[in-house]
Amino acid sequence: MITLSYGYRLPENKDFDFWPHLEFNIQRLAEHKHDGSDSAKIPTYNLKDATVDVLKENWVESNGVYSQTITIPVGYSPITSRIIFKATEGLLDNQVVNCDYSVSGAETITVFSLDNTYNMKAYIL
Secondary structure (H helix, E strand, O other): OEEOHHHOEEOOOOOOOHHHHHHHHHHHHHHOOOOOOOOOOOOHHHOOOEEEEEOHHHOEEEOOEEEEEEEOOOOOOOOOOOEEEEEOOHHHOOOEEOOEEEEOOOOEEEEEEOOOOOOEEEEEO
């Protein structure tokens, strides 16, 4: 049996005690904390969702579609991040709003909406 980094166990040929070590590894996976002692440490920017305000006064209208460009916080990629939009006022407060967006730069996206009457937050995950 070989003990790997963070204490996981790797069976070798002719190890007869395979199942207890498999159970140990499963338990270790279930209880790890990503604090650097029992598993790899997670970077702090991944511990909390980033948010960006999408304000109603910044919409620009073109052919009945409203758009605005927002900057993604440092540490997040507009290409690999998942982005969810939620209203922050009125009847839709804290409700998911279906907006389209496209990547417009290394740190920016352009958000598109058919409604420009409420403020939103973009949650970058």
